[in-house]
Amino acid sequence: MAGWPRRSDRSSGRIGAVPVLALALAVGLALPAALASARAGEAPEASPETIRLISHRQTELRRMSAAMRVIGRFLKAEGANVADVGAAAEVIRAVSVVFTPAMFPEGSGVGAGRSAARPELWQEWDIFKERAATLQAASTRLIAAAATGNAEAVKAPIQDIAQACGSCHELYRRRQP
Numbered sequence: 001m002a003g004w005p006r007r008s009d010r011s012s013g014r015i016g017a018v019p020v021l022a023l024a025l026a027v028g029l030a031l032p033a034a035l036a037s038a039r040a041g042e043a044p045e046a047s048p049e050t051i052r053l054i055s056h057r058q059t060e061l062r063r064m065s066a067a068m069r070v071i072g073r074f075l076k077a078e079g080a081n082v083a084d085v086g087a088a089a090e091v092i093r094a095v096s097v098v099f100t101p102a103m104f105p106e107g108s109g110v111g112a113g114r115s116a117a118r119p120e121l122w123q124e125w126d127i128f129k130e131r132a133a134t135l136q137a138a139s140t141r142l143i144a145a146a147a148t149g150n151a152e153a154v155k156a157p158i159q160d161i162a163q164a165c166g167s168c169h170e171l172y173r174r175r176q177p
């Protein structure tokens with residue numbers, strides 16, 4: 001008697017397995033996606049498309065560094081004024097939309113192309129997203145402060161931005177050896 005339930009379990013398992021396999025074959029791309037998801041960001045075999053995406057997002061991120069250099073020149077009174085700071089803040093806010101799943105897909109972490117995105121980024125996506133939102137909010141504050149023309153008012157949001165860059169990099173950007 002003990003054999004009956006076991007046999008029926010096995011057979012219902014086989015019946016169940018057929019549609020699952022058929023479904024997996026039908027959706028095709030879902031399988032590699034699921035495997036990539038299991039690796040959580042590590043990508044030994046990144047596609048040319050992913051390599052291009054990484055290169056594109058890095059170009060975008062360098063625009064933020066260029067904007068920060070303008071802000072640095074303002075702080076050191078080296079030829080940049082409050083209006084320049086406002087324009088730099090606009091660039092930072094525009095680029096801060098780069099921190100999305102589309103621009104940081106799983107499989108585009110360290111190991112893929114020249115990516116310096118640490119695998120923790122995908123395990124802690126909510127924290128990553130929150131750091132991006134912090135940067136976006138700070139750049140919005142800086143735009144507003146710069147619009148007043150007040151050179152003192154921009155200093156606090158500049159600090160907030162610098163901290164937002166640093167605190168995300170500390171967690172999710174691999175330091176260059």
Ligand code: HEC
Nearest residue numbers: 058061062064065115116117131132135164165168172173
């Ligand atoms: C939400 C997290 C986050 C924030 C906020 C952030 N970064 Fe990054 N940054 C990253 C990650 C992750 C990488 C690695 C990306 C890669 O290698 O593809 C990176 C890489 C870079 C790079 C290297 C690009 C290259 O050429 O490889 C620069 C430059 C950069 N960030 C500048 C900034 C500046 C400036 C700020 C603030 C204004 C900033 N980032 C804010 C996460 C962040």
